Amino acid sequence: MMPALSPNTQAILLLTAPLIAGRGTSTPDLLTPGEYKRLARHLRTIQSQPADLISPDAGELLRACQPVIDQSRLQRLLGRGFLLSQVIERWGTRAIWVVSRADAGYPRRLKGRLREDAPAVLYGCGQISLLDTGGLAVVGSRHVDDALINYTTSVGHLAARAGRMLISGGAKGIDLAAMRGALEAGGKVCGVLADNLEKASLNREHRNLLIEGQLTLISPYDPSVGFNVGHAMQRNKLIYALADASLVVSSDVDKGGTWAGAIEQLQKLRFVPVYVRSTGEESAGLDALRKKGALAWPNPEDTESFEAVFSSTSAESSIFTNDELFESQLAAPKSPEPAAASQDGPAVTAASEDEEEQQEILEEKPLVTPTVPAAPGMEATPADALFAAVRESIQRLLTTPKKDAEVAAALEVLTPQARAWLQRLVDEGVLEKQKKPPGYIIKRKRLFE
Structure with a gap:
């Protein structure tokens, strides 16, 4: 029920x-x-x-x-x-x-990345917890030949063996080939549908997969709504927002939902790296995406090389390639505000309040890049700039004790990255690491200096 x-x-x-x-x-x-x-x-x-x-x-x-x-x-x-x-x-x-x-x-991934543009309402069937686990987004054209279907199915198999969820749009062609490949290999799959969620939830082929937690289907549109080109185009950003990396298997040039979604990801949203197929028959669409910044898919053949794709890009895909989140941290307020209702409902945590406040400031004030102090005779490094951008957000999170994993989740970065920042603030005397309750907390005498 x-x-x-x-x-x-x-x-x-x-x-x-x-x-x-x-x-x-x-x-x-x-x-x-x-x-x-x-x-x-x-x-x-x-x-x-x-x-x-x-x-x-x-x-x-x-x-x-x-x-x-x-x-x-x-x-x-x-x-x-x-x-x-x-x-x-x-x-x-x-x-x-x-x-x-x-x-x-x-x-959290949708709200954290899309913010006010996250769907006000989300419908789904299956385990909602799968939606925050990340994975590989695979997209492509509806009308493709058997060679590309087989290629895409093998990508789905490999994602399943590597334990990575596969995310796609549920349309015929590339989407379904990727999803079926992952499901056949026992993997987990999220389908982001533009129409007919109700019909898909009743499909006999899907039912056991939904019940067993192997498949989750979601849609930002009414479960009974029919196909609409605009809906199909708009749901693409959800596919990318749920992923850690993405692969475009086939695309037309300057037309179609696959092209529009990839261009939006490359030029505007930048949530995750965009890879394009680099073997098999040449594609003018994929070549054009390469010229606009897409990367060549490295064609991993085993789980170890498949995981290397994620380990080499996960830090960037979590926060630093998301311009909106990065910029909102540059503009984060410097003093705590009293608790207030969130945009859609009552505030639940300090982190959710911060997100709303940062978004408002982003829209109302010009962005100013903070000055990064450097050692005499040395220029500030990119790492210093990133640290300067997030340090105030970290301090605002730690008015109550939080573990490194909790901070990483709030900032949408890897735990090792969060741990390095936390240790740097401990070394500076801004934070302290306490045992009871365990976690990092700001030193009161330095609160929001």
Whole structure:
């Protein structure tokens, strides 16, 4: 049985989801992602959360939201409670779960990397915990020959043997070949679907894999929605955001979802390294991606060489290639703020509060690169610059004791990297490492100097 939806998630569904309960269901004037983003910011500004909009005394709050979204429109959307109860029952019978950005169970990778552009609501079937384990994203064209299908299937086999989850889009062609290859070899797979999650969850071939925890299917779109080109294009960023590295097996030039997703990753998002197939028949699309910064896939043949792909790039793919996260740390506030509700719901941890505050500052103020002190006669190294960018964020995290792994998770870097930074701050006298409770904590006399 699907767990009960939180009040925040219910409100967000009422505002943004079509709530398709069957044929003929009419869709009202739903809030677009951009409109919901503005509403969520406004709610946070006035110390409220989405759940407050469906409380018995929400009238005054709805009037307070009039400058952002028309009050009558909000009332129409929020008045769909009966329809929501119908679709919740329908989803439950199909073992489909729903989480919103306001929920603690929302995938950290999506919220940490996409931030306000992470889907307000995420639907899924299978183990949600798989979504934060990382892995290899494999994407490519729908219409390919058998040679490329076989090649992609072998990549899926190797990912499974190496214990790496495979992430793809579930479309015919390259996507399905990669996913089936990993599943055949006993690996774990995440399919990010653009349509028909409900149909996929009921597929007999998928059912046991979902139950056994080998397969997780997710979608940012209503489980019953049909195919839409725009949806297929938009879900690409989720595939990359869930991964540690990516491989483009085939692509057209200057057209198609595979090309658009890879270009967005190379030129804008930069969450993970983008590799392109480097053997077999030549491809004008892959050659063009190489010219724009994609890397040649090193063609690993065993698990050891496959793991080397990740070990050589994982540090960069976790935080330093994510421009938005890196820049938000450069602009991080220098003094602690009082606890406040997060953009989608109440604050849960100091780290989640920091993320929202940093995002607001990123949008409102120009970025200033901090000065990095260097030894006399020596220039500051790139490592010094990176350390200077994250040190204040680390200090803000450590007002309560945290272990190195917890700091690494909050910053989305490898634990050894976090441990090195922590030790450097200990050596400087900024932090101390205590035994009870175990963890690093800031020295009070140096708090936010």
